[in-house]
Amino acid sequence: MKLFRPMRGHGESDTDAALLRAVADGDAAALATLYDRHAGWLHARLTRRCADPEVAREVLQDTFVTVWRSAAGHRGGEAGGWLWTIAARRLVDARRVQERAARVETAPMDVLGAEAPSAEERVLAGLEFGDVGTALDRISPELREVLRATVVDGLTTREAARLLGIPEGTVKTRAMRARAELRAALAQLSPTPTPAPAGGPA
Amino acid sequence: MSTIRVTGLHVRHRRTVALDSVDLDLGPGVHGLLGPNGAGKTSLIRVLATVAAPNGGRVELLGDDVADHRRRAAVRRRLGYLPQEFGFYPGFTVREFVAYMAWLKEMPAAGTPAAVERAVARVGLADRIDTKVKTLSGGMVRRVGIAQAIVNDPQVLLLDEPTAGLDPEQRMEFRALLRELGTSSTVVVSTHLVEDVAAACTEVTLVESGRIAYRGTPASLTELGASADGVGDHPIERGYTAALRAHRASAATPEGAAR
Amino acid sequence: MSTDHWHASDDLAARYADGTLPEADAWSLERHLERCGGCAQRVSAAVRQLPAPALVLAEVREAVLAQAVPSEVREPSTVLAEAVASEVREPSTMLAEAVPSEVREPSTMLAEAAASEVREASTAPPAPRARLWSSFLARPLWAAGPAVRGAWLPAVLLVALGALALAYGAGVDGARPLLLAAAPVVPVLGVALSYGPHADPLHEIAAATPSGGLRLLLTRTVAVLAVSLPSLTLAGLLLPASGAPGAAAWLLPGLALTLATLTLAGYVGCRAAAAVTGGGWLCAVPVPALASSADAPLTRLTEQLSLVLDGPLAQGAWATAAVLCAAALAAGRSAYRMERP
Numbered sequence: 001m002k003l004f005r006p007m008r009g010h011g012e013s014d015t016d017a018a019l020l021r022a023v024a025d026g027d028a029a030a031l032a033t034l035y036d037r038h039a040g041w042l043h044a045r046l047t048r049r050c051a052d053p054e055v056a057r058e059v060l061q062d063t064f065v066t067v068w069r070s071a072a073g074h075r076g077g078e079a080g081g082w083l084w085t086i087a088a089r090r091l092v093d094a095r096r097v098q099e100r101a102a103r104v105e106t107a108p109m110d111v112l113g114a115e116a117p118s119a120e121e122r123v124l125a126g127l128e129f130g131d132v133g134t135a136l137d138r139i140s141p142e143l144r145e146v147l148r149a150t151v152v153d154g155l156t157t158r159e160a161a162r163l164l165g166i167p168e169g170t171v172k173t174r175a176m177r178a179r180a181e182l183r184a185a186l187a188q189l190s191p192t193p194t195p196a197p198a199g200g201p202a
Numbered sequence: 203m204s205t206i207r208v209t210g211l212h213v214r215h216r217r218t219v220a221l222d223s224v225d226l227d228l229g230p231g232v233h234g235l236l237g238p239n240g241a242g243k244t245s246l247i248r249v250l251a252t253v254a255a256p257n258g259g260r261v262e263l264l265g266d267d268v269a270d271h272r273r274r275a276a277v278r279r280r281l282g283y284l285p286q287e288f289g290f291y292p293g294f295t296v297r298e299f300v301a302y303m304a305w306l307k308e309m310p311a312a313g314t315p316a317a318v319e320r321a322v323a324r325v326g327l328a329d330r331i332d333t334k335v336k337t338l339s340g341g342m343v344r345r346v347g348i349a350q351a352i353v354n355d356p357q358v359l360l361l362d363e364p365t366a367g368l369d370p371e372q373r374m375e376f377r378a379l380l381r382e383l384g385t386s387s388t389v390v391v392s393t394h395l396v397e398d399v400a401a402a403c404t405e406v407t408l409v410e411s412g413r414i415a416y417r418g419t420p421a422s423l424t425e426l427g428a429s430a431d432g433v434g435d436h437p438i439e440r441g442y443t444a445a446l447r448a449h450r451a452s453a454a455t456p457e458g459a460a461r
Numbered sequence: 462m463s464t465d466h467w468h469a470s471d472d473l474a475a476r477y478a479d480g481t482l483p484e485a486d487a488w489s490l491e492r493h494l495e496r497c498g499g500c501a502q503r504v505s506a507a508v509r510q511l512p513a514p515a516l517v518l519a520e521v522r523e524a525v526l527a528q529a530v531p532s533e534v535r536e537p538s539t540v541l542a543e544a545v546a547s548e549v550r551e552p553s554t555m556l557a558e559a560v561p562s563e564v565r566e567p568s569t570m571l572a573e574a575a576a577s578e579v580r581e582a583s584t585a586p587p588a589p590r591a592r593l594w595s596s597f598l599a600r601p602l603w604a605a606g607p608a609v610r611g612a613w614l615p616a617v618l619l620v621a622l623g624a625l626a627l628a629y630g631a632g633v634d635g636a637r638p639l640l641l642a643a644a645p646v647v648p649v650l651g652v653a654l655s656y657g658p659h660a661d662p663l664h665e666i667a668a669a670t671p672s673g674g675l676r677l678l679l680t681r682t683v684a685v686l687a688v689s690l691p692s693l694t695l696a697g698l699l700l701p702a703s704g705a706p707g708a709a710a711w712l713l714p715g716l717a718l719t720l721a722t723l724t725l726a727g728y729v730g731c732r733a734a735a736a737v738t739g740g741g742w743l744c745a746v747p748v749p750a751l752a753s754s755a756d757a758p759l760t761r762l763t764e765q766l767s768l769v770l771d772g773p774l775a776q777g778a779w780a781t782a783a784v785l786c787a788a789a790l791a792a793g794r795s796a797y798r799m800e801r802p
Contacts (some may be wrong), residue, residue: 040505064525079493275671283669289662306670
């Protein structure tokens with residue numbers, strides 16, 4: 001069946017938006033192209049947030065299967081942002097299923113995974129430049145992960161609570177504290193919106 | 203992008219007119235369908251769900267005319283529908299029921315078990331997944347109905363009175379789910395609970411006597427409640443009654459009738 | 462966007478990929494990747510440079526593309542075309558052939574089940590084998606509608622066993638003509654109990670799915686035929702002939718009446734359609750025979766059945782009727798549009 005589909009030339013119209021339109025029309029080749037462009041970084045980002053590699057893999061697969069089914073629902077924003085929204089929601093869903101499994105087995109499964117804090121410590125050990133980095137270094141890992149979930153990953157309070165395995169109220173108070181502690185540093189950075197620390201040579 | 207486009211829709215039940223030249227254009231987001239009982243909300247949802255054929259007018263879902271039977275199957279694969287009332291086979295467990303619906307929706311078999319678990323988890327019934335549906339309470343059966351509607355990650359999701367029978371806490375959870383679903387799909391929720399609309403919807407459509415009486419956002423309806431004279435405990439309830447009265451008044455005057 | 466002029470260097474991409482980039486830098490890069498397709502591509506390429514993620518990415522890619530099947534594969538028109546084409550070959554196998562392919566090829570199903578099992582096994586946490594197999598076994602059963610799930614199934618067995626009991630238990634000579642007279646109505650009743658708001662508690666939801674309408678009714682009709690054709694024919698074979706036509710003589714009339722019911726059902730609903738066709742058969746064949754001659758009703762019935770069932774002419778007529786009904790069904794399938802409100 002696939003063979004008889006008119007193939008779209010990806011020459012001039014191979015923007016992500018055009019790819020998504022083609023995917024919405026059922027073009028599997030466009031899905032493959034989209035996958036090759038975005039799966040890599042999505043996987044890396046999921047891996048940073050999820051200690052279990054199998055969950056990261058499953059979430060990545062679910063994300064692209066969802067893209068295949070609901071590309072037509074894409075409202076024309078940035079494809080990368082849309083993909084991450086789906087992946088983040090799927091990650092939260094995966095946590096829910098895990099939580100259930102943990103309850104059933106009565107084996108208390110560490111929701112964030114045992115390796116996460118140590119990995120974060122390792123990461124933080126290498127953090128040496130930039131005001132935000134310094135500021136982040138000062139606040140506790142609990143505040144950092146709440147900040148990452150709510151600010152960077154765009155999750156709702158409820159979703160962040162699910163992801164991190166803490167009550168919603170705790171997410172709110174931690175987010176408030178983290179913001180308060182970071183506000184000064186972020187204000188310092190705001191005149192130069194370029195992420196200088198990231199772009200600078202090591 | 204509009205995913206639901208309805209023009210000149212006309213639906214009759216025997217001699218009574220259920221919907222009268224309704225035009226509607228809906229895109230992704232959560233759309234609340236408000237109106238008194240018998241206003242035509244269920245008729246509209248059933249027509250959008252491709253369950254009932256309209257007596258006149260055109261219904262386009264996801265860019266396809268649903269009257270065209272060749273395109274209808276493709277549209278229906280991307281559709282989720284929770285009717286006001288539904289039954290089930292007595293022997294089914296929650297998992298079997300949702301998986302059966304996934305089969306009817308022609309989902310690829312490989313992805314079905316995971317999709318079923320996810321849908322059931324999303325409605326908070328993960329710990330009841332292998333329970334027989336007939337042993338569940340009314341509110342839980344309702345949530346099973348929501349799970350079957352979302353199992354295929356529908357792009358158009360039609361829910362007729364989904365919060366009926368849910369307790370207040372479940373309603374809150376359900377609203378959060380609605381907001382989540384509305385980020386990527388077009389969700390139409392019929393309800394007579396104004397507070398559901400205020401909490402979860404991005405847009406409001408008010409139906410009265412088979413016609414669209416008001417279209418706006420929860421905020422604009424609340425604003426209307428602040429400025430116009432309506433009855434209700436909450437500004438949006440006052441907005442609701444004010445919009446209804448305004449529509450009735452305009453329908454009663456000759457100019458209104460001529461429209 | 463404020464970051465439009467800034468792009469990720471190869472070094473930055475590599476350090477993000479291997480997880481050594483500090484958190485704050487990772488955050489700003491992540492936000493940037495959501496907006497910048499070029500950098501997204503570069504970072505993805507950097508991730509693919511690492512052996513472990515590269516392997517995962519390749520495997521997931523394969524799994525995703527395996528699920529990305531074009532959705533137009535199973536158009537009802539194709540199914541009907543197939544149905545009508547095979548109808549020309551051999552009427553009795555027509556529905557049996559048309560629908561399994563419609564219901565999903567068993568071999569594909571196995572492959573799919575196996576594939577999902579492999580995936581489940583490798584994805585570890587919730588992978589109970591038993592669940593997969595039970596869902597695999599459940600699938601063919603799902604083709605069975607409310608008729609085969611409900612009271613109709615015992616009714617069929619009751620007819621078959623009743624005829625046997627009549628012949629061998631009560632010693633009634635003429636059980637086969639009675640069975641032959643009743644048999645064509647059995648699948649018709651099965652159709653009536655298979656689809657529609659009165660018969661199926663799931664009707665309202667099922668009607669909004671791609672399987673809804675004629676497709677689901679055909680699937681369920683096959684289940685009905687798969688149960689009734691063999692059981693009633695087998696029962697007939699076990700009965701003494703008593704001068705009645707062969708045990709298989711009812712198959713073509715049964716099929717023709719079933720198809721006629723399906724054709725009519727598009728316009729008037731399953732229940733009314735079954736009443737017309739099943740009632741028509743009963744009024745035309747057994748009722749006059751049993752009512753008219755009080756002295757030897759069974760003999761009259763046998764004669765009547767021989768007239769309508771025996772010989773190439775009668776069977777040819779039923780075959781023609783079946784073909785015509787199938788053609789009418791194919792032509793009138795648009796009658797199965799949507800329920801009138």
